Amino acid sequence: MKRTFSLILLLLFYVNLLCGCGDGYQTVESSGLTLRLPGYFEDKSNEDYAAGQDFLYSYGGMGFLGIRENRSDFPEGYGSMDLKAYGNFVIYGNGLPCELTLRDGFYTFTYKKTAPEGELTYVAIVLENKDAFFTVQAYCLSAFYSDNASLIWKCLTSAKVQ
Secondary structure: OHHHHHHHHHHHHHHHHHHHHOOOEEEEEEOOEEEEEEOOOEEOOOOHHHOOOOEEEEEOOEEEEEEEEEHHHOOOOOOOOOHHHHHHHHHHHOOOOOOOEEEOOEEEEEEEEEEOOEEEEEEEEEEEOOOEEEEEEEEEEHHHHHHHHHHHHHHHOOOEEO
16 A cells, blocks of 8 residues: 555656656747747847848757748738748749648748758748738758758747737
């Protein structure tokens, strides 16, 4: 009986310990968008190299960045485009060598780009609300992309707009 009671107390202690530690993720918010990232990603949004981005979180050779584009800032007629058209607008407007696809309910595209630190693989999703479009991208050193692809997709698909 004492042994069973001790075992139950020990199990309750471990469950409490695990629940108290959380899942190791942080929720970041910027310009009406939320995104869940591992807690070790650091906010680099105020760095000079993040100019033009609404947010940038990075760790090692990996990062997440995003931009909000208000519908009212587009030339007449473009602010009313649908999400698929916006995704193609981003791809063609930036001269990216990729195509927009639909995956798990998200319009997404993937491309590679050479940077000072080496070749990077970018994965992006596009989102919208009534006032704006959002592009959320993850980047990773291409040599490590296959090891991080599921984490990247998990974080990207956690994105929500208000």
